Amino acid sequence: MREWTREERYRVLKSPNEIRSLYDRIRGSVYRQTYHVQPITGLSSDPNGFALHRGVWHLCYQWCPWGAVHGLKYWYHVTSPDLLHWKNEGIGLAPDRDYDNKGAHSGSAISVGDKLYFFYTGNHRDENWVRTPWTCAAYLDEDGKLRKLPEPLFGPRSDYSEHQRDPKIVWNAEKQKYYILIGAQTLDKRGCVQVYESEQPLTGWRFAGQLKVPGFERFGGMWECPYIVNISGKDVLIFSPQYTTLPMRGNSTNHNVYLIGTMDYDTLTFTPDGSYDYLDWGFDFYAAQGAANVDDPDKAVLIGWIGLPDNHYPTAEEDWEGSMSLPRELRIRDGKLIQTPISGIDTLRGAALTPNGTLPRACELEIGVPAGDFDLNLCTRSDGSGGLRLHYDQNAGICTLDRSGMDLRFNENVYERLDVKLESPLRSLRVFLDHSSAELFFNDGERTFTTHLYPTERELNYTVKDGAKLRIWEMTRSVTDEFAV
Numbered sequence: 001m002r003e004w005t006r007e008e009r010y011r012v013l014k015s016p017n018e019i020r021s022l023y024d025r026i027r028g029s030v031y032r033q034t035y036h037v038q039p040i041t042g043l044s045s046d047p048n049g050f051a052l053h054r055g056v057w058h059l060c061y062q063w064c065p066w067g068a069v070h071g072l073k074y075w076y077h078v079t080s081p082d083l084l085h086w087k088n089e090g091i092g093l094a095p096d097r098d099y100d101n102k103g104a105h106s107g108s109a110i111s112v113g114d115k116l117y118f119f120y121t122g123n124h125r126d127e128n129w130v131r132t133p134w135t136c137a138a139y140l141d142e143d144g145k146l147r148k149l150p151e152p153l154f155g156p157r158s159d160y161s162e163h164q165r166d167p168k169i170v171w172n173a174e175k176q177k178y179y180i181l182i183g184a185q186t187l188d189k190r191g192c193v194q195v196y197e198s199e200q201p202l203t204g205w206r207f208a209g210q211l212k213v214p215g216f217e218r219f220g221g222m223w224e225c226p227y228i229v230n231i232s233g234k235d236v237l238i239f240s241p242q243y244t245t246l247p248m249r250g251n252s253t254n255h256n257v258y259l260i261g262t263m264d265y266d267t268l269t270f271t272p273d274g275s276y277d278y279l280d281w282g283f284d285f286y287a288a289q290g291a292a293n294v295d296d297p298d299k300a301v302l303i304g305w306i307g308l309p310d311n312h313y314p315t316a317e318e319d320w321e322g323s324m325s326l327p328r329e330l331r332i333r334d335g336k337l338i339q340t341p342i343s344g345i346d347t348l349r350g351a352a353l354t355p356n357g358t359l360p361r362a363c364e365l366e367i368g369v370p371a372g373d374f375d376l377n378l379c380t381r382s383d384g385s386g387g388l389r390l391h392y393d394q395n396a397g398i399c400t401l402d403r404s405g406m407d408l409r410f411n412e413n414v415y416e417r418l419d420v421k422l423e424s425p426l427r428s429l430r431v432f433l434d435h436s437s438a439e440l441f442f443n444d445g446e447r448t449f450t451t452h453l454y455p456t457e458r459e460l461n462y463t464v465k466d467g468a469k470l471r472i473w474e475m476t477r478s479v480t481d482e483f484a485v
């Protein structure tokens with residue numbers, strides 16, 4: 001693994017020409033995705049600024065141009081008419097002001113009338129590397145470019161640690177107010193959410209208080225990327241707690257969880273109905289963000305980063321890594337969160353393939369699972385060995401996924417094998433494989449499992465237990481990957 005000096009990590013991109021040859025080289029990688037958003041070069045991490053505005057979906061993501069390193073972060077901007085086909089628009093926000101001199105960090109967007117507003121963290125560091133996180137704003141101009149306001153909206157509070165970031169803007173119609181949720185850490189290193197409020201999106205912001213979440217006063221050391229959405233009358237709080245291990249999550253100290261409950265904006269209390277659950281039970285899923293302006297009270301649309309902080313992936317050797325997950329639809333069914341792949345994804349299906357034990361690099365598998373224990377091994381060698389191995393133990397109600405048998409192993413000390421606890425017997429699976437990722441949806445969205453995967457040339461086979469009803473479609477390309485900077 002390459003070691004980066006601070007100077008290399010925080011190098012400012014001055015001209016597209018500086019990364020053109022990197023892009024040309026990376027394009028040839030067999031691990032480039034074909035229907036997932038990915039960086040043109042370097043590293044992509046959190047989704048940012050996800051919103052529907054005048055019929056166009058806008059999405060940005062954290063981007064470091066130079067390689068697989070968490071260095072100077074830009075917002076890279078992509079757009080889509082349908083959440084399936086994505087176009088690269090180039091840099092959305094560059095860290096080009098004093099207040100964001102060491103990164104345009106994560107944030108969100110909201111469409112208000114004919115305006116699209118963006119909120120992000122200006123990551124300032126002084127010469128002693130002391131950090132000041134500013135909450136900043138921008139808007140979409142007539143040319144489709146993001147334009148920053150001249151000054152930040154507000155600075156950090158001194159009664160919290162330096163970890164105060166990831167503004168998520170929320171409109172509350174009942175209160176006729178905007179709220180900004182900030183992921184934060186208290187001075188005694190507990191994760192929490194700060195709430196700011198205003199009647200206007202770009203002015204008048206004031207600190208309303210710290211979100212109370214009874215039972216979660218001590219739950220991780222920092223809550224990144226908080227988000228609250230109302231679905232079918234229930235509130236859902238989604239966030240990414242850090243600096244703690246959690247049950248069934250191996251040695252990982254980064255997680256993406258949710259709580260279903262009730263949000264009271266008068267008392268700033270989110271009262272959970274029950275315990276937390278993992279938003280995704282897979283190896284690589286983090287910092288998920290819901291889109292603003294979905295305009296359906298029964299649904300949210302969410303996208304995550306396929307990757308985790310602190311981890312690195314085999315394509316780091318090729319100077320790029322990470323991709324966005326497929327967008328998902330979130331609904332509440334019987335008081336539980338259900339996540340399904342974005343509707344319309346079927347239109348990316350090519351002709352149905354006759355199941356013959358081999359897999360194209362980009363495909364969807366739909367599997368009707370017979371009763372009893374079950375096995376599915378994806379990306380195996382031709383003799384059925386290796387690959388991503390899924391075993392379902394019906395008595396235990398647990399699906400175990402193990403990627404340790406793959407030729408290219410990674411993040412072995414975090415985990416290579418995880419259990420997924422199912423709520424009901426396994427009856428169906430939908431699997432989306434792209435060149436370097438797999439997303440599994442269990443039982444019509446009762447659970448999901450997302451992972452990076454880097455099959456070698458000899459790992460393009462599968463085996464499945466007899467009796468399974470299997471359908472496979474090759475997926476068509478929907479991400480064009482043009483060089484836009």
Ligand code: FRU
Pocket residue numbers: 045046062073105106107121165166183224225287309
């Ligand atoms: C989450 C995160 C955010 C931060 C951003 C920086 O992965 O650490 O909290 O804004 O990444 O890239």
